Amino acid sequence: MLKIENLTMKFGGVVACSSFNAEVKRGQIVGLIGPNGAGKTTVFNVITGVYKPTEGQITFSPREGEQHRLVGLKPDRIAQLGICRTFQNIRLFGQLSVLDNIFIGNHLRLRSNVFSSVLRLPGYTAEEREIYEKSMYLLEKIGLQDFRNEKASSLPYGMQRRLEMARALATNPKLLLLDEPAAGMNPQETNELIGFIQEIKEEFDLTIFLIEHHMEVIMEISEKIYVLDHGVLIAEGSPGEVQRNEKVIEAYLGVG
Amino acid sequence: MRDKRRTDLIALAALVCTVVVLLLANRYLDDYKIRIINLSGIYVTLGLSMNLINGFTGLFSLGHAGFMAVGAYTVALLTMPIPMKEMNFFFQPIVPWLANVEVGFLPALLAAGLISAFLGVLIGAPVLRLRDDYLAIATLGFAEIIRVVFTNTQSLTNGALGLKGIPNYTNTWWSWGVAFFTIWFVSFLIRGSYGKAFMAIREDEVAAEAMGINLFKHKVLSFAFASFFAGIAGGLLASLLGTIDPNMFRITLTFNILLIVVLGGLGRIAGTVVAAVIVTVMMEALRFLDESINLGFIQLKGIPGMRMVVFSIILILVVLLRKEGLFTRLKGRESSYAEN
Numbered sequence: 001m002l003k004i005e006n007l008t009m010k011f012g013g014v015v016a017c018s019s020f021n022a023e024v025k026r027g028q029i030v031g032l033i034g035p036n037g038a039g040k041t042t043v044f045n046v047i048t049g050v051y052k053p054t055e056g057q058i059t060f061s062p063r064e065g066e067q068h069r070l071v072g073l074k075p076d077r078i079a080q081l082g083i084c085r086t087f088q089n090i091r092l093f094g095q096l097s098v099l100d101n102i103f104i105g106n107h108l109r110l111r112s113n114v115f116s117s118v119l120r121l122p123g124y125t126a127e128e129r130e131i132y133e134k135s136m137y138l139l140e141k142i143g144l145q146d147f148r149n150e151k152a153s154s155l156p157y158g159m160q161r162r163l164e165m166a167r168a169l170a171t172n173p174k175l176l177l178l179d180e181p182a183a184g185m186n187p188q189e190t191n192e193l194i195g196f197i198q199e200i201k202e203e204f205d206l207t208i209f210l211i212e213h214h215m216e217v218i219m220e221i222s223e224k225i226y227v228l229d230h231g232v233l234i235a236e237g238s239p240g241e242v243q244r245n246e247k248v249i250e251a252y253l254g255v256g
Numbered sequence: 257m258r259d260k261r262r263t264d265l266i267a268l269a270a271l272v273c274t275v276v277v278l279l280l281a282n283r284y285l286d287d288y289k290i291r292i293i294n295l296s297g298i299y300v301t302l303g304l305s306m307n308l309i310n311g312f313t314g315l316f317s318l319g320h321a322g323f324m325a326v327g328a329y330t331v332a333l334l335t336m337p338i339p340m341k342e343m344n345f346f347f348q349p350i351v352p353w354l355a356n357v358e359v360g361f362l363p364a365l366l367a368a369g370l371i372s373a374f375l376g377v378l379i380g381a382p383v384l385r386l387r388d389d390y391l392a393i394a395t396l397g398f399a400e401i402i403r404v405v406f407t408n409t410q411s412l413t414n415g416a417l418g419l420k421g422i423p424n425y426t427n428t429w430w431s432w433g434v435a436f437f438t439i440w441f442v443s444f445l446i447r448g449s450y451g452k453a454f455m456a457i458r459e460d461e462v463a464a465e466a467m468g469i470n471l472f473k474h475k476v477l478s479f480a481f482a483s484f485f486a487g488i489a490g491g492l493l494a495s496l497l498g499t500i501d502p503n504m505f506r507i508t509l510t511f512n513i514l515l516i517v518v519l520g521g522l523g524r525i526a527g528t529v530v531a532a533v534i535v536t537v538m539m540e541a542l543r544f545l546d547e548s549i550n551l552g553f554i555q556l557k558g559i560p561g562m563r564m565v566v567f568s569i570i571l572i573l574v575v576l577l578r579k580e581g582l583f584t585r586l587k588g589r590e591s592s593y594a595e596n
Contacts (some may be wrong), residue, residue, distance in 0.1 A: 010511050019425045035517075042546025050462070050466075050468060073471075074464040074465070075462075075466050076466075076467075076468045076469055076470045076471065079466060079467060079468030080468050084467070084468075085466055087462075087463065087466075091285070091460050091462060091463040092460075092463070092467075093455065093456050093457075093459035093460060093463065093464075094458055094459055094460075095455075096452070096455055096456070096459060100452055100455075102451060102552070103452055104449075104451070104452050104456045104464075104467060104469070105467050106468055107449050107450075107452065107453045107456075107467070108467065108469065109466070110449050112449075114445070114448075114450045114477060116453075117444075117445070117448035117449055117450050118445050118448065119444075120444065122446075124448070127449075128448070128449065131449070167467065168467075171467055171468055208379060213269075
């Protein structure tokens with residue numbers, strides 16, 4: 001579904017990511033781990049078009065037999081193709097209501113033009129009702145239906161994380177990129193999150209690529225793991241293989 | 257949903273009240289006061305138009321005077337009777353394709369809006385890539401360029417001489433009719449998916465783009481609507497005053513509108529309407545500050561422009577103490593869980 005080939009990203013003299021290769025297959029949950037500053041978020045930013053890579057190619061195939069080259073596309077175009085993400089440092093539309101945050105996630109699939117939205121023509125109102133129902137469904141899914149009229153920025157941290165995921169789901173993604181979804185969560189919340197990720201994967205037929213520091217999350221749900229250190233891929237494989245890999249242990253614990 | 261219905265009812269009540277007030281005003285008030293009512297309506301349109309860009313879409317634009325100038329000249333040149341044009345353009349004759357044109361007020365206003373919106377798209381395309389203060393500088397520059405161009409295109413705009421004898425079509429029904437149309441348009445725009453997308457851009461461009469919102473398209477759209485309404489308001493103003501010249505459309509005009517937007521609250525519709533009326537009325541009511549004041553024992557010499565000082569002080573206070581605008585209820589504060 002997603003193929004990253006020979007990806008190199010340089011910021012001036014700093015090499016954030018060097019000749020990185022990875023593949024995410026349809027229906028998989030794939031993890032990306034590494035110590036702080038390893039270049040994980042950079043990979044996400046390149047996939048979603050925030051950065052243009054110095055070198056390399058990324059191909060995305062939302063359906064069988066359909067291929068898109070992502071390098072050079074704008075973030076909004078990539079989202080329309082079916083890749084959506086959450087952010088490490090939550091980026092909600094803070095002053096807008098919880099419901100509106102999800103509502104906006106649907107905007108990219110809106111077919112009506114701006115005049116039919118102002119005139120509230122039947123075509124638009126039907127679409128709007130659909131969006132409203134879908135948004136309410138997603139809100140219930142994350143358990144925030146009672147908070148729908150609250151400002152997004154007024155929610156506690158854990159809820160903001162869930163809201164960000166729901167907003168990403170509203171865009172109807174095929175591939176969901178989660179950037180540290182369990183950051184700042186306690187063990188119980190983390191467990192709930194694992195269940196939630198598996199649930200939405202089944203229900204929305206998703207492929208998931210996630211960055212995570214909580215090892216229990218990544219080891220439990222990933223089928224395949226890539227390990228980055230200083231922008232270089234040092235290991236890949238199943239959770240078991242990665243856990244036994246000496247380079248990985250070294251990168252995390254340092255050489256004794 | 258219930259909130260929306262309530263807002264609709266309040267809006268309807270306000271509409272009815274305004275119609276009654278206008279009926280009474282037209283009957284009992286003198287020309288000077290009617291003119292202030294007209295100006296209020298025009299400033300309502302201008303305030304909402306600027307709030308659409310600055311308040312809802314979060315783009316700091318200062319080009320309003322330029323779009324108003326375009327609208328004002330369009331209406332003036334299209335509605336002016338043919339003999340009047342000859343009288344105006346004694347210095348250098350008017351361009352032939354405009355010499356024999358005279359259309360009604362409504363088509364002229366529409367043309368003013370459309371030409372202004374077209375120009376908005378044209379200059380928006382390059383400058384909307386800029387952010388914050390750079391955008392403000394670029395749009396300000398655009399407004400100044402329009403003014404300078406209009407001063408020098410003798411055969412099109414009559415240059416620095418300006419245009420006199422523009423037919424006075426603007427009355428309270430036109431100015432407030434357009435104001436209500438603008439209120440309706442902006443409210444419904446903001447309520448819909450596109451308006452929410454505008455606000456998403458204001459809140460966080462990176463997140464909005466990651467959610468598939470085409471930043472460029474939506475910014476240009478918002479800019480085009482705002483310049484459309486600014487152009488129409490400029491046209492109403494030209495027809496109200498009867499005389500225009502390029503120097504009317506200086507930065508101070510944009511500043512007046514910005515004042516309304518900030519006092520009314522960025523991203524607030526009702527607040528903008530109230531602020532527009534209050535500011536317009538106060539601009540007249542505070543005129544005594546510009547003149548000499550006799551306190552009986554002492555004679556204070558008038559300082560022209562003194563009332564603008566008052567407005568500037570109010571603006572500073574609002575920005576410092578009540579960023580939400582003067583008329584915004586501070587709801588939702590007590591119900592926050594954790595502010596981060």
